[in-house]
Amino acid sequence: MANDASKIRFAPNGALYIAPAPVPGSSGGTTPPVDLGTANTVPTGYKALGYVDEGGVTLTPAIETQPVNAWQSAVPVLYNVQSASFSVKATLQETNEVTTELFWGAEWVEVMSGDPTPVGTGVFKLDLSSTPDLKELSLVVDWNQNAVRYRCVIPRAMISDRGAIQLSRTENGKYELTIEAMDYDGSLGYVLTNDDIVDVTP
Incomplete structure (x- = not known):
């Protein structure tokens, strides 16, 4: 295969989106997208995380293996998969409701005043629990x-x-933030593209 400079890729544009994780075996939660969508369009049910710092986003798929050694060989005769992981790391730059709740792991609640009819004060409180609830997300x-x-x-x-x-x-x-993929029906996730990199010749 000849060298082809047109196949060198950069990522000058991009976006991160989050949503509640789907609920396996039910119709609850979010339905993950199965198409590329269109540029700058938020997938259905997701929220945009806004600007990411100039370092961009780091995607790290990893497979940890264990060698199987044999008496008859000085080198491993087989490798066995011990674990698999997929992580996404990014530094968000926008301070808004979505990014702050994601970072702190809690929800903003308006402070109320007045009795017997409470009235919103315009001040919001975010409680940091000593036993935080770990929330799943998509x-x-x-x-x-370009295209x-x-x-x-x-x-x-x-x-x-964090x-x-x-x-x-x-x-x-x-x-x-560093986000780790979890098992979803035997999958960590998937990648979609319209890039002309697959040889479809029979």
Whole structure:
């Protein structure tokens, strides 16, 4: 196969979307998209996470294997899969309801005042529990270079790590998240594309 510079890809544009994870065996939750959609269009049932810092998004599929050794060979004769994982890491730049609730792992609730008829005060409170409830989510990562589009769908996932928030006079607040795929009917997720990279010749 000859070298082809036109096959070198960049990701100058993209977006992250989240939704509640689908509920296996029922019609509840979110239905993960099975098509590429259109650029800058939020998939049905999902919410956009807005700007991501200039480092972009890091996708890391991993397979951990264990060698099987034999008496008759100085090298492994087989490798056995011990575990598989797929993680997505990004640093969100927008401070809004979706990003802050995702980062803090809790929901904003308006502080009420007045008795016997409570009235909203315009102040919102986010409770950080000492025994937090781990919420499952569904994640879609879109990226494109002109008309060439890719979409990675993780139907069921959970936040596994959060970075520190740096409060600074000269730099905006950022929310660093690592999201790990979880099993969904035998799958970690899937990637869709219209890129001309597959040889369909019979």
